[in-house]
Amino acid sequence: MTSATKLTRLRDILGALDGAVVAYSGGADSAFLADVTHEVLGSRSEAVTAVSPSLAPDERDAARALAAERGWRHREILTNEIERPEYVRNEADRCYHCKSELFDVLTAMFPDGSILVGTNVDDTGDHRPGGVAATERGVRAPLLEAGLTKEEIRALSRERGLATWDKPASACLASRIAYGVEVTAERLDRVGRAESFLRSLGLRELRVRDHGDLARIEVPTAEVDRLASDPVRRQVAEFLRDLGFAYVTLDLEGFRSGSMNAVLQIRRNGSS
Numbered sequence: 010m011t012s013a014t015k016l017t018r019l020r021d022i023l024g025a026l027d028g029a030v031v032a033y034s035g036g037a038d039s040a041f042l043a044d045v046t047h048e049v050l051g052s053r054s055e056a057v058t059a060v061s062p063s064l065a066p067d068e069r070d071a072a073r074a075l076a077a078e079r080g081w082r083h084r085e086i087l088t089n090e091i092e093r094p095e096y097v098r099n100e101a102d103r104c105y106h107c108k109s110e111l112f113d114v115l116t117a118m119f120p121d122g123s124i125l126v127g128t129n130v131d132d133t134g135d136h137r138p139g140g141v142a143a144t145e146r147g148v149r150a151p152l153l154e155a156g157l158t159k160e161e162i163r164a165l166s167r168e169r170g171l172a173t174w175d176k177p178a179s180a181c182l183a184s185r186i187a188y189g190v191e192v193t194a195e196r197l198d199r200v201g202r203a204e205s206f207l208r209s210l211g212l213r214e215l216r217v218r219d220h221g222d223l224a225r226i227e228v229p230t231a232e233v234d235r236l237a238s239d240p241v242r243r244q245v246a247e248f249l250r251d252l253g254f255a256y257v258t259l260d261l262e263g264f265r266s267g268s269m270n271a272v273l274q275i276r277r278n279g280s281s
Contacts, residue, residue: 012161019155020049028053028122030115032148033083034064034181035072038127038159040173041166042152046125047081055082055122059111062091062194063181065201067208075172088114091194096183099192101138103183108139112146124148131159177214178266187220199252206248210241214264222255230263 023029023046031043033056043056058064058072069085076083090096090110096103115124126143128150143150152162166174182197185204190196196219203217203224212232218225226245228236235241237259249257 010156012157012165015155015157015161016045016165019045019151019157022151022154023049026050026053026123029125030054030119030122031056031125032111032115032127033058033072033076034127035068035075035173036127036179037166037171037173037176038129038152038162040072040075040127040171041162041169042125042127043076043081044079044166044169044171046151047079052082055084055119057115058083058085059088059114060085061088062197063107063183063192065179065182065204067205068179079171086114086118091192097192099183099186099188099190101188103138103188103192105138105142107181107183108142109146112142112148116146126150128153129157129159129162180266185216185218187218190219190221199254203249203252203254207245210245216264217249218260219254223258224249224254224256225258225260227260227262227264233259233261233263 029046029050031039031046031054033039033043035058039056043054046054047056056076058069058076060069073083073085088110090107093106093110096106096110112124124146126148128137128140128143129152132140133153142148157165163174182200183192185200186192186196200217200219204215207215207217207226207228212228214229216227218227226236236245246257
């Protein structure tokens with residue numbers, strides 16, 4: 010099935026809805042979904058951005074700007090996942106409790122509208138407990154239902170003139186904190202500030218992983234040498250130490266989304 014056929018299928022799925030609320034984080038997938046939903050449903054659609062300490066300020070600003078540029082109905086809401094003890098404990102099911110908070114808030118605010126998320130075909134193979142929370146609450150994933158992959162979404166976004174078509178993946182800041190290390194507003198803030206500093210150095214794809222006292226930096230392997238060489242090495246180390254990290258490390262395997270989940274596989278293998 011071609012991407013054009015899948016796009017037609019997506020429009021048909023959306024067209025069958027009376028109204029819809031898109032959980033819009035500002036990433037490539039949710040932006041594409043919000044744009045097509047607005048195209049199909051018009052004033053019967055709304056893009057909603059959840060604001061909490063786990064959303065980096067620059068991500069919030071970018072999401073707001075894109076919504077205004079595209080003319081979507083857009084609203085920001087506050088979520089309080091940081092007040093859920095299960096979320097703060099940061100075990101392997103943290104994302105379940107985060108998404109539960111989001112979907113519970115959206116359901117209460119929009120009881121008569123379908124709640125939509127930007128999950129796509131490529132998202133089904135990773136550890137995603139948030140998907141369980143969505144299923145439990147009847148949240149729809151139209152991109153997945155239409156069979157769209159991440160690559161197809163990026164290509165179609167480019168055709169539509171969406172600035173997010175080549176935006177690097179950027180999960181919530183809590184995903185940077187190692188399982189078992191408590192999620193706090195302070196930790197989320199320092200990760201966000203650390204990543205903002207690295208982006209100011211011209212890096213696009215990156216993660217600063219918080220392992221408590223230790224910061225583990227992931228950048229594409231082509232950038233490792235630059236980050237390991239002075240004066241950049243010294244600037245980065247000093248900035249992150251000033252944020253409260255005792256140790257600053259550079260991951261030799263480079264940038265990779267979901268690297269925190271590697272420990273879950275090790276645990277599964279150890280218990281088998």
